[in-house]
Structures are given as C-alpha cells and as structure tokens.
Amino acid sequence: MRRLLRTPAGALGAALIAVMVLLAVIGPPLWGDAAARIDPRRINEGASGAHLLGTDALGRDLLARTLVATRLTLGLALVATAIGTVGGVLLGALPALLPGRAGRAVVAAVDILVAFPALLLAMFTAVVAGLGAQGAVTGIGVALAPAFARLTHTLASSVAGADYIVAARMLGVPRRRILSRHILPNIAEPLVLNTAQAMGSALLGLSAMSFLGMGVQAPDYDWGRLLNEAFGHVYLTPSVVVAPASAVALAGLGFMMLGDTFAAAAAGHGGPVGRVAVPAVEPERREPVPDAVLEVRELTVAFPGGTPVRQVSLTVREGEILGLVGESGSGKSMTAAAIGRLVPHPGAVASARMLLCGVDVDELREAERRALLGASLAMVFQDPSSALNPALRVGGQLAEVAVLHDGATRAEARARAVERLGRVHLARPERIVEQYPHELSGGMRQRAVIAMGLMGAPRLIVADEPTTALDVTVQREVVRVLREVVDDTRAGALFISHDIAVVGGLCDRVAVMYAGRVVEELPAGALHDARHPYTRALIGSLPTMDTDRSRPLSTIPGRQPAPGDVPDGCAFAERCALATSRCAVRPDLVERAAGHAVACWEAE
CATH class of the missing domain: 1.10.3720.10 (MetI-like)
Structure with missing residues (x-):
C-alpha cells in the first residue's frame, strides 16, 4: 500500500x-x-x-x-x-x-x-x-x-x-x-x-x-x-x-x-505492489566474466504458492549456446522469464547479479531497462502462434521492431524484414512479409519468430522450447537455423528444452535443472560422462537404435516436487536409487572437473 x-x-x-x-x-x-x-x-x-x-x-x-x-x-x-x-x-x-x-x-x-x-x-x-x-x-x-x-x-x-x-x-x-x-x-x-x-x-x-x-x-x-x-x-x-x-x-x-x-x-504496471517477498541476496563483488553476454548469479523467483527458481547461476558467452534442460516444472521457463523481465504478477525476482552485455539490469531505470532488453535480447517462445498477432501481416510485425527500437523508416524496416526472413531460410521472403501468420506452417512461423528477434542486433537469444510443437524434420531445420544465427552474429543463446537429445546435439554446454535448481553443468560433449543421477536418468530414458525393444522403456520413478513442497535436502533423493542419509542436507553445486559442476553427494 x-x-x-x-x-x-x-x-x-x-x-x-x-x-x-x-x-x-x-x-x-x-x-x-x-x-x-x-x-x-x-x-x-x-x-x-x-x-x-x-x-x-x-x-x-x-x-x-x-x-x-x-x-x-x-x-x-x-x-x-x-x-x-x-x-x-x-x-x-x-x-x-x-x-x-x-x-x-x-x-x-x-x-x-x-x-x-x-x-x-x-x-x-x-x-x-x-x-x-x-x-x-x-x-x-x-x-x-x-x-x-x-x-x-x-x-x-x-x-x-x-x-x-x-x-x-x-x-x-x-x-x-x-x-x-x-x-x-x-x-x-x-x-x-x-x-x-x-x-x-x-x-x-x-x-x-x-x-x-x-x-x-x-x-x-x-x-x-x-x-x-x-x-x-x-x-x-x-x-x-x-x-x-x-x-x-x-x-x-x-x-x-x-x-x-x-x-x-x-497488472504489474504500477510497481511491485502485493508481490511476495524473496530472501535478500548480497550483490556479487567479483569481476564479471569478460566475454559473457549474460551472467546471472543467485537468481530466485518466488510466488505466494512456492519458489519455482532457487539460486540459479548461469553464464552465456559470445557465440555459445547454453542448453537448459529438465522436466516440466523444473523452473526452466521461469528462469527465462526472469531474465527477460516477464515474470507475471505477483511473482518476485531477486539476484546477486544480473548482467546483460556487461550492464547490471537491476540498477537501470525502467526506461533504460526496456531500451537495453529491446535492443540486446531476443525471445523465441514455444508457441509461435501466440507470439505472432494473427490480425497483422508478418512483415508489419517484424518491421515494427526496427521502427520502435532503431528508428528505421517503414521502407527500411520492410527491407530488413525481407532480409532477416531470408537469413532463416524461408523461401520467397518478399511474399511472406505480405502474408498472415495462419498462412504459414508451424516451422515457418517459428523461423519467422527467430527472424523477428534478429530485426535488431541481439547479443542474447533466449529460445524457450522452440521445437516442442514441431515434428522431427522441422525441429532439425529450426535447430540448424538457430546454430547458424549464433555462428554468424556471435550472439549468445540460452536454449531451453526438456529433450536432452536435442540439447546435446545443438548446444556447447548444458545446465540441468531440477526442482528450481541447477544440479549439473557440463560440456555437451561430455553428457556420456554425466555424474548426477538425475542427468543420467534423463539420458537413460532416451531410446536409441540399440535399445532392446523387448524390454520396457526406462523411466524415472515418482514425480518432481511442486515449488511449494521442495524439501530442505536434495530434492531428487526420493526418486534416487543412490540416496543415503547424507542427502537430507542439500549438496552445493561443486566443480568436479574442468567445466563440469555437480550438486550430488554421490557424484563420484
């Protein structure tokens, strides 16, 4: 009040x-x-x-x-x-x-x-x-x-x-x-x-x-x-x-x-009225990572019914794709929403550090924050149908980004929209700018959303499960486009998915989330050497060409705890075959090898 x-x-x-x-x-x-x-x-x-x-x-x-x-x-x-x-x-x-x-x-x-x-x-x-x-x-x-x-x-x-x-x-x-x-x-x-x-x-x-x-x-x-x-x-x-x-x-x-x-x-436009409190977090004093486009430390998101994100730390470097993987409800999408300042009311966000392109987002005024996010951050959502206005032509929606953020004229913005649509491998982009979203297929709409994010010069691309609603052939096209965009622009990307196979094939590094926390972070090429039982269970649940079809598919027993029911110790202990009495105390995320950190007492 x-x-x-x-x-x-x-x-x-x-x-x-x-x-x-x-x-x-x-x-x-x-x-x-x-x-x-x-x-x-x-x-x-x-x-x-x-x-x-x-x-x-x-x-x-x-x-x-x-x-x-x-x-x-x-x-x-x-x-x-x-x-x-x-x-x-x-x-x-x-x-x-x-x-x-x-x-x-x-x-x-x-x-x-x-x-x-x-x-x-x-x-x-x-x-x-x-x-x-x-x-x-x-x-x-x-x-x-x-x-x-x-x-x-x-x-x-x-x-x-x-x-x-x-x-x-x-x-x-x-x-x-x-x-x-x-x-x-x-x-x-x-x-x-x-x-x-x-x-x-x-x-x-x-x-x-x-x-x-x-x-x-x-x-x-x-x-x-x-x-x-x-x-x-x-x-x-x-x-x-x-x-x-x-x-x-x-x-x-x-x-x-x-x-x-x-x-x-x-509605969230009059200040943080009625929002739930989050624990105070001390600002980080150490030097920022030099080549990081995104550096998040101790990120927490809380709602009245629970805390879906708990002290998450992530770093995305230039030209790198970081995969964020986990079951539904693990806090992946809410982490992305907190980075883009899209957490809905009455959620509250706190962090020790939130640097985008070396700028502390938390210390900016609202107008400065909007300008930074609008120019440096591109969001690609799971459902392109909800990201595109069905009543407007595709070209007009892409052009609006350039007009509002870069001050481009209508003609310049339209020409840029045609060029960006071509960059994401859409055939005849000059025709697509005149079409409505319903006239495009699901894969075309998703690539159009990626093109919309590229209308500026984003330094960070956040892709929140962009391939979930697509068939496997279209998934491959979208993943290829995202990889090419990152390689061409040297932007960093945060790729969120529940499919660890897609993440392993696309990303440079992988962070695994469970019950709101990062439980393991490792290079994508080292997934075969994952040490957390949850990561190994995710990998083991994927069928391969060598899977014995006479046996049931591997599954993870039990279910993930709700944000309001996360225990004080290891949240995965109730589903873990390796759990011991030590798991009553929550393990910290500790680096076990170069670039490989695990939060598990039994990681060895």
Whole structure:
C-alpha cells in the first residue's frame, strides 16, 4: 500500500477519498445546525462573508448543507455498489452452476443488459421500485450488476479449464463447491479492484438520479438533490452550484483514480505492489566474466504458492549456446522469464547479479531497462502462434521492431524484414512479409519468430522450447537455423528444452535443472560422462537404435516436487536409487572437473 500511494494518481485518489470519509463522519455533528437554520432574509443569495458559497431558497447555507450531505451520499453509493457487486458476481457465476442451455441463456441475458445504457436501466428499475432513495439505490445497483456479471463470467471461463478444476470435476465435486472453493478465490482480486471504480460510478449515478428528481426526496438531501434545488438560480447566482458540483466531481474522481491505480498495480504496471517477498541476496563483488553476454548469479523467483527458481547461476558467452534442460516444472521457463523481465504478477525476482552485455539490469531505470532488453535480447517462445498477432501481416510485425527500437523508416524496416526472413531460410521472403501468420506452417512461423528477434542486433537469444510443437524434420531445420544465427552474429543463446537429445546435439554446454535448481553443468560433449543421477536418468530414458525393444522403456520413478513442497535436502533423493542419509542436507553445486559442476553427494 505504501508503494502504491507513491504514485501521483494513487496518492491523490486516496487523499480525496480520505477527506470525503472524514467529512461523512464529522459533517452532521459539526455543520448540522447551520445546514438546517432557515433565514428568510438570506434567500437565494450569492457568495458572501456570512455564506461563502451562497444560500438556498430557504436561506440555508449551501456549503454546510453540502458537507452534511456527504454522509448520505457516500452511504447510498456504498449500498448501491454492494448490490451491484453481489448481484453481478452471483449472476456471472450462474453459468458455472447451471446446465449448458440454461447457462448460455444467462450469458445471453447478461450480454443484452450490458448493451443497454446503464442510466436508462437504473431509471427504469427506480420507476418500478418506487421513487426515492430506496428506488434510486436499487436502480443503480441493478445497473452496475451486468458489468460485474460479464467480468465474473469472463474470469471464471479463463480458469475453468485448469487442471485442478478438471480433476475436481472428475472426482465428482459438486458444482457449487467448485465455484466457491476453486473458481471464485482465484478471480477475487480483479473483482475487488473493480469495486473501487464501481463506487465512483454509483456515486455519479445516484447524484444524477437525484438531480432528475428520481432519487433522494425532501426533506432529505444528497449532493444531487442540492444541485436540483440550486439549478433554477444558477444563471442569477452561479455560486449556488459550486459546492455540490465540486463535491460530486472530486469524490467521483477520487474513486476512479484509486480504482485505476489498483488495477494498474495488479497488472504489474504500477510497481511491485502485493508481490511476495524473496530472501535478500548480497550483490556479487567479483569481476564479471569478460566475454559473457549474460551472467546471472543467485537468481530466485518466488510466488505466494512456492519458489519455482532457487539460486540459479548461469553464464552465456559470445557465440555459445547454453542448453537448459529438465522436466516440466523444473523452473526452466521461469528462469527465462526472469531474465527477460516477464515474470507475471505477483511473482518476485531477486539476484546477486544480473548482467546483460556487461550492464547490471537491476540498477537501470525502467526506461533504460526496456531500451537495453529491446535492443540486446531476443525471445523465441514455444508457441509461435501466440507470439505472432494473427490480425497483422508478418512483415508489419517484424518491421515494427526496427521502427520502435532503431528508428528505421517503414521502407527500411520492410527491407530488413525481407532480409532477416531470408537469413532463416524461408523461401520467397518478399511474399511472406505480405502474408498472415495462419498462412504459414508451424516451422515457418517459428523461423519467422527467430527472424523477428534478429530485426535488431541481439547479443542474447533466449529460445524457450522452440521445437516442442514441431515434428522431427522441422525441429532439425529450426535447430540448424538457430546454430547458424549464433555462428554468424556471435550472439549468445540460452536454449531451453526438456529433450536432452536435442540439447546435446545443438548446444556447447548444458545446465540441468531440477526442482528450481541447477544440479549439473557440463560440456555437451561430455553428457556420456554425466555424474548426477538425475542427468543420467534423463539420458537413460532416451531410446536409441540399440535399445532392446523387448524390454520396457526406462523411466524415472515418482514425480518432481511442486515449488511449494521442495524439501530442505536434495530434492531428487526420493526418486534416487543412490540416496543415503547424507542427502537430507542439500549438496552445493561443486566443480568436479574442468567445466563440469555437480550438486550430488554421490557424484563420484
């Protein structure tokens, strides 16, 4: 919260709301008598020394009445927001509880309500419920509900296919329990954040209803009612609308700004708000590796549910490909995300050193960091379909990189895109720049993504399982292209894969990860001499031409521990045939031979 309030919008919004809440508490006792005092001699007067913002039709002080009206205005807005939030969440959750046809009918109804103007819906509901404060609150609450219902349904649909929900359904867990236990807790944050903005909308809507005569009725009054009473005299004494109009504007602005700031912070754009803490890491004092394009020391990534990356140290030199290999869930992709500053909220990243091209990334300002990463780092992701925008032509997407980072003209950027596509062995690149991603095959899209990374002059290429979704012949083409690019440009590359055979054939060195840690690092040519039981098990599980087909394929028993369940000792001990009592203490990564480090008590 302290970091959030350091942003100008967050601080201003919080200050405005704090003032409004304070006025709601102290307003009636302090200014109640002045607000109720009738003075026939002061009817409809403008601003004066006795009445700073004028008087109403009964000579009552308008500033005092505005301050007193704060309590009722905020109270009604709070009730309307509660009605809209609760009703909208329940309506949006119904499709998850009802059978298919009924659920689709609810979704269709929500879509219709969202398309209907909110104020007209509020006015219609107020007429049905009865004019007055109660009808206005009900109307505004009903008008807010469709937006919350749409948001709830969208968020619920985004997590409905998660493995834990599928497993719960297979186990026969009732739908309402799946909703309350598995879905709603995982989508609660954006719903809560949206409530602040809804409070501002409710306040403005209620004021509009009262101004139109459909809200609070005399003798009660809120800000909208005060505007209604003063409007007939605004041309003679304009000051009579200043107090209630300013109150409505400032309160609405405060809630909107606070809601926007919370939403931006939750999306990761407003600073490290709400992120989980990671252990403090002392900065490294030793000299950096001279020819390293990437040097990472003691990298840790933590989430509220666990720590998927634990004190990982990596070095990638010029013209070198470092392979990062391990089972799914070992922390490979999260390591790459931390290097590219792509760890999603609420993850937290810490390191003793993070040097890219000799520059400490952690010490840069945000704009400087973006400039360095944009120019020196190229990311190649597993699924090229998600890396390329399906609505834009391939050439335009490649050209955008050169335009934004290098200031190239459109013509220069397009010519460079054609040249880069040709470099990755795509036939007729001048035609491909005019095509959409869906018109290319999977291997062509993956090479186009590599070409996109080469639009600048990257010094480091991070390829996160770029061959996983491709058949073996296309895999070979992509691997060959990546090797040629590294040899031609002398860039370094971090190649991430779960396939140790591909890594062994492509890379110069290999780092093996298990449960968030590097357990062995060795030259790719020395994989046959791997010393960690996990590395040997990975190699042993690969079938070869000499594999005895009459026997079952070799497998690794058990499963990798989840990030939140990693033991203090050796994480592989429960699956290891060589485990002893010493494995209760975690072994350090120790160099056993030149360029060959192992974290295992039984490495010999």
